[in-house]
Amino acid sequence: MGRKLDPTRKEKRGPGRKARKQRGAEVELARFLPPGKAGPVPPRGARCRRCGLPDGRQVPLHKEKRAVRAAGQIPRGQSGFSDGNSKWLTPAKAKKIQSKGNNVELSSDGEVEEGSWEMEEEEDGSSEEMVDDYGASSSEEEELLPIEKVALKQKPDRGDLSEDDSEEEEEDSNRQNMGQKEKESTDLQLNLDIDEEFKLPTNEQIEREDILFYLLCAGFLAVYDSLMVFLPAEPPDLHVIHQRIKGNMEVLQDFVVKREEGRTRQEYLALLRRDMAAYYSYSDFLLMKLMDIFPLPELINFLEANEVPRPVTVRTNTLKTRRRDLAQALINRGVNLDPLGKWSKTGLVIYDSSVPIGATPEYLAGHYMLQGASSLLPVMALAPQENERILDMCCAPGGKTSYIAQLMKNTGMILANDSNAERLHSVVGNLHRLGVTNAVVSNCDGRQFPKVLGGFDRVLLDAPCSGTGVISKDPAVKTNKDEKDILRCAHLQKELILSAIDSVNAASETGGYIVYCTCSIMVEENEWVVDYALKKRNVRLVATGLDFGKEGFTRFKDRRFHPSLKSTRRFYPHTHNMDGFFVAKFKKFSNAIPQAQKEPAVEAASLSTVPNTVMEPQLKKKKLEGSKADREQKQPQPALKKRHSLQVQRRPLKA
């Protein structure tokens, strides 16, 4: 750009940035144009094709020169070359070019070599001083930048390096096993070989890598030195562990072939678990659970996905604005965003932003809500209609509640409940900000529900869970959850789901649905709870309406769940790029509560029930429109208890 053009002064040109670019353009052009045809003259300062050569000849394009060299003949329509040049044209270069197949193909990625710049220009002789070859040289080796040469050199080096690492381990492990050193020496060639030869380190090696042990035997360093070849009692080297994990996985994938004699699959698995726990910082318990849920390659993807946060997503508040307008307004503020996907009409995903997303005037005016993509799913499954009565049992911080409200267009009534009073402040704030007018916020324990108020058309239960699906948001979950926590969560969830089911009026005309969702991937909290509900109440699972997502398990380890669990949906961070989630949708078909039965029939038929607790269904007999009128009817209903009990025995309660 700033170069002074001095045609008389031949500058030794190195491979400048622009030069390389230009060269690439030349190459591209050369591919399309037949050799010998003069292409458009690129305006390049020092090249001076306009001036031409002193003896009146045209300056040939270097691709034409290429052609000459390769073909070893005079280019057609080109007066530049003559056979006299063949003396200094080296056959070796021509061969090189020919070997590339096409005479216009230089180093196809337009590489520029360094030393050839000068060579070229000197070779061309004085008659072609003006020529700028861009360092276009025939030889492929010369065209490489020095850094590329180094890179090439490094490739075998790197291979050797990694092999050295795993080599070391294998050596260690083999010490005690067998003298298989000779086998190792042949493994240096390929990484593949290394993996095939993956050896389990012995217990001693494992011990040595244990970080506690490391601290313990820091004092014995000298002693170990004399015994072992490699560094003794080193802190767990993450790279080494990672390689070992990969190697272990390879073996386990193809166990019969790749296994080491005398080692059981359990040992491999145990080592893998230890390594993954060390590498990803999980507790052993959690890792065991995860290994039960995921097959091994997926497990790695899951663990990796948990290290990375999910993208920020927002939901447009359709009560106040449209997604298009909001997107426009945010783009004007300097936010980089995209619609969330085909499945959502209100979601936007934010890639990056120059302003804090949670503080823009649009946010404060309530035009959108910061929400995880997975939180949109249960509300979409719930599909609230206008003028319904909806209960949101665990609503904080209010994202799902407000979404329900916007789908209902502020009609009907939502009861937003949460047992945690501090978090309710955010619920209230959010609801006001987003302009939700049909919500009542309450602070009851969810389990009190049908007693406090029942007869809802739909209930959303986003149950408190262990949070194993949102590890990327809260890494503490990796270590602080254990068996007791999961079981405690599951117990609470079971109680809540029963209350939720009891709060719904099965006789509602447009409703009678319960959506149960958690942000966890544990089977104990998801399928187990759903199965429990199916057994205990007159509900059945229906399709969630979400067409993507993995189906829930119908069997897991030694448990067998109802086949309708296929209609539940699981979402994972590594497959859907949203938080781990589970959604199940129930339809209540009878208000009666079956007595505790020992039968395995999951769709507990109301036929077999003895309705001792028929009181509650009475309270729920509310029609949609005349809710107030029905309340008055509540009084005479207990009198009908007797009659109802007989009815229930025979068939499901009719509305």
Place this chain on the structure above:
Amino acid sequence: SEKLLKVAASIPRDSLVSLGTCFGKFTKTQKFRLSVTALDFLAPYAKYKVWVKPGSEQSFLYGNHVLKSGLGRITENTAQYQGVVVYSMADVPLGFGVAAKSTQECRKVDPMAIVVFHQADVGEYVRNEDTLT
């Protein structure tokens, strides 16, 4: 609405947190203090509006008064100490205020003078989340 009221009646008093939209609160001396949550309902009815330039939007949202330099537009015949609704240039309501100067005076006054006293703004949703309602 009334239906909401009836439903909320069945929730134990200690457990009821909020119902519908809160417009404001009554003080001990029986005055009614309007809060920002009423903005959506009042904004369409506002007779006197003030538009704020993009640069001082943020400043208003932080709770500062509006200076002459930040003033974009103002409806004609705004009297002094008149209650106004503050908008951004994109017609997004930002909050409530009181006109410190009448429209005529606004023209004459220097750029650093306050033209609108801040009373309530939507930034409070984030600042005073806990004490909002």
